[in-house]
Amino acid sequence: MPRPTEQAVQATVPATDEMADLIQLQEENKRLRKTLADKLRAENADLRKRLGLD
Template sequence: MSNSDKLEKIRQIEAAVAGGATLKDAVGAVSISDQTYYTWKKAVAAPTSGTSSSPVAVDDELAEFIQLEEENRRLRKLLGEKLRAENAELRKRLGIN
């Protein structure tokens, strides 16, 4: 697979995640594993000129961190809602109000 194909798949995954999909669903949609995604992303982000870090790489890392934090917040909210619903159902079954 060419680098341009890899870049296209990475862009598709990032667009899907930005649209609200989970990373697992996004990588599944383009038929690769999440490990392959991370490997490709790391290879693409690796500096070719030999410099240790660039402002662009730092900005990309910060954007990825913010994206992960937002996904984490969303998943915590979903888990909390599910647990509250299960708790209410159990209380109902046990007759506890």
């Protein structure tokens, strides 16, 4: 049977891995949001140009 300190270490490792995964996902989401915003700005500019609003 593992000692309590061994159990605490074993429980911490998955939590650390999970935090690293969450941080990576947040960074990817930030990059994707920026890409989407840039694409939408370009599309809006094109639509305004076609409609003669600019």
